[in-house]
Amino acid sequence: MLVALCSFKGSPGVTTSALAIAACSPTHAQPVVVECDPAGGDIFARFRLQPIPGLVSLAAAARRGVGPGVLAQHTQRLPGGLPVVVGPAGAEQARAALGEITHHQAAVLRAAADQDGMVVLADCGRVDPDSPALPIVRAADALVLLVHARDDELAHVATRLDTAARWTPKPCLVLVGNGYPTSEVARVLGVGVMGRIPHDPKGAAILSGTAHAGRGLQRTPLGRAATRIWTPLSAPPTVAPVGSQPSTKPVPPPRSGLPVGSVTRTSVNRTQP
Numbered sequence: 047m048l049v050a051l052c053s054f055k056g057s058p059g060v061t062t063s064a065l066a067i068a069a070c071s072p073t074h075a076q077p078v079v080v081e082c083d084p085a086g087g088d089i090f091a092r093f094r095l096q097p098i099p100g101l102v103s104l105a106a107a108a109r110r111g112v113g114p115g116v117l118a119q120h121t122q123r124l125p126g127g128l129p130v131v132v133g134p135a136g137a138e139q140a141r142a143a144l145g146e147i148t149h150h151q152a153a154v155l156r157a158a159a160d161q162d163g164m165v166v167l168a169d170c171g172r173v174d175p176d177s178p179a180l181p182i183v184r185a186a187d188a189l190v191l192l193v194h195a196r197d198d199e200l201a202h203v204a205t206r207l208d209t210a211a212r213w214t215p216k217p218c219l220v221l222v223g224n225g226y227p228t229s230e231v232a233r234v235l236g237v238g239v240m241g242r243i244p245h246d247p248k249g250a251a252i253l254s255g256t257a258h259a260g261r262g263l264q265r266t267p268l269g270r271a272a273t274r275i276w277t278p279l280s281a282p283p284t285v286a287p288v289g290s291q292p293s294t295k296p297v298p299p300p301r302s303g304l305p306v307g308s309v310t311r312t313s314v315n316r317t318q319p
């Protein structure tokens with residue numbers, strides 16, 4: 047399975063959530079995180095890894111062939127053992143590497159993702175129609191858009207859901223932090239919400255390389271939320287129906303209704319399943 051994770055704007059925690067979801071995978075899944083952010087990667091610096099092997103060496107290898115084992119040859123391991131393909135720090139290098147990796151509908155990622163039990167989580171960063179990571183989004187089995195559940199970020203999502211629906215039949219949201227209730231977001235935007243990642247600085251610090259896992263990431267609120275996301279992620283079809291994932295925890299009530307209805311009623315209706 048190939049899962050593309052991205053945002054439309056801001057830094058809602060795409061990289062952190064991709065690592066959390068991968069690190070909290072069920073035992074039958076073999077996850078690998080691939081940092082495909084055209085703005086450049088953060089993982090190698092955060093965890094003091096080497097820049098190579100990673101996306102750049104994978105791109106060079108993909109020119110020679112895209113067999114199912116190629117991706118695994120360009121991974122490094124995070125503390126705890128999670129395999130990652132780290133992106134280069136520079137945007138120019140990242141974009142050049144993505145140019146190679148996205149050939150033939152991201153064949154090098156697809157070949158790995160089509161193996162039994164393999165789950166390739168591609169962190170595509172902020173996407174727009176010009177993103178060099180877009181072919182990965184289009185080739186993915188699931189598109190997960192991370193967004194803070196607050197006015198400004200939801201307004202951007204609302205105006206761009208139509209575009210996302212052209213990339214993939216059923217884009218899904220994962221809400222981050224407090225804000226509007228999960229069910230209200232799903233209902234108003236007419237989009238599946240896979241789950242909710244809490245604001246959890248301690249959990250995030252483990253995934254940023256600044257804290258040790260201690261008793262385990264799985265015991266943190268972030269880890270528990272990431273574990274729950276595997277249920278809609280694994281269930282066929284690859285996205286949950288609208289409103290099927292109720293909020294797991296009460297969230298502070300919003301000041302008023304979602305800011306998006308009047309602006310984008312057409313797009314909301316069009317994406318309603």
Ligand SMILES: Nc1ncnc2c1ncn2[C@@H]1O[C@H](COP(=O)(O)OP(=O)(O)OP(=O)(O)O)[C@@H](O)[C@H]1O
Nearest residue numbers: 056057058059060061062243244245246247250254
């Ligand atoms: N659930 C969370 N709770 C608390 N802090 C978080 C959470 N997720 C991410 N963070 C913190 O927010 C910052 C940005 O996170 P991250 O790099 O994952 O965002 P991003 O969406 O990938 O950003 P970018 O688009 O710049 O790559 C980091 O300092 C990270 O530790």
Ligand SMILES: [Mg+2]
Nearest residue numbers: 060061083171
């Ligand atoms: Mg990121």
